[in-house]
Amino acid sequence: MARFGSLFFGLVAALFVSASPAARGLQPTPANLLGEIINALQIGLVTHINATITLDTLTTNLLSIEFGAQNPLIFELTLDSVTSTAGINDTVYATFNHTFAKPVVVPPLGTANSGTVDNVLLTQGAIASLDIIPLGYLDLLNVDINIRALTINGKLGIPLVISGLHQKNVSTT
Template identity: 45%
Template sequence: MKFFTAPLSLLTLLAPLLVSNIGAGAVPAPALASTDANLPADILNLLNIGLVSQINVFISEDSFVTNIVTANFTVHNPLPVEITLDSVSAAAGIDGSVFSTFATSFKKFFVPPFSSKNSGLIQNVVLTQGIDAALGIVPLGVLDIIDGNVTIRGATIFGFGGIKVPLIGLVQKNISTSYEFVLS
């Protein structure tokens, strides 16, 4: 007998945040067409709860030939329970224009309650518009997640167990982004 579905479980985990984000200054969010598959991500998007607090991009000499960079990001867990990220695929850019994409899986990337943790290096981040266009956005110092798909497990213990929740269609704007040129 199944008592809870993943979206309900995520709602239970998000309940403290739902209550704390409602107040006199709350602005109604636009309505989105939702399906069961993307409901958890829609909730995070509507509440403007971003999971990524920092992006770091590493541009090597080879990047000027391959249009591939390395990156990492810091995940902030706003929940009172541990979360574990199993996989992430994302398209990032500025104002709806995609400049980079990547997909990766993690062996054991768990983030304690109300904490932040770095993803470690992610190889093969593709610059979809090429290095020249990407260099044009470096001075902005921010990136948007235009389309993020994350498989997390909530309420894990040191990365084990938990409730699997696919987050399909995450968006987040103005994430602080640093760029480092790595010369060999």
């Protein structure tokens, strides 16, 4: 409960700071602050990753994923876009930048599925990446998300950018 209270306070503070005129200048952004708060509290926003590897992946080094997103807050969050790098032991194996055609609505204290995210690049190549499959997990090395907080059925809300998120040992199939 203490972690939830701290995250709630951090998010509310970031909402007010990002709305202030000073925050729009050249000062440090609330995106970095909010990302650091989430990292410090070790609140993972991703529940799992499912990767789909096809025969084409072996030649294109591109695959598709879907992931589960969780919302530890008592109000709705809507994901508009995600940029991510993932790997093992600080080695990047996959990267993508995706804007959702239909934003992902994550209910209060709930979870939602991202839907298919295509064109995830295997930076080490498909063959070299096959070795990490048996591990069953990936580390999210850097995640930047554009969300809207306090949405109502995915509409309206307060836009926020959260950058520099990290998460270890995300279950991956």
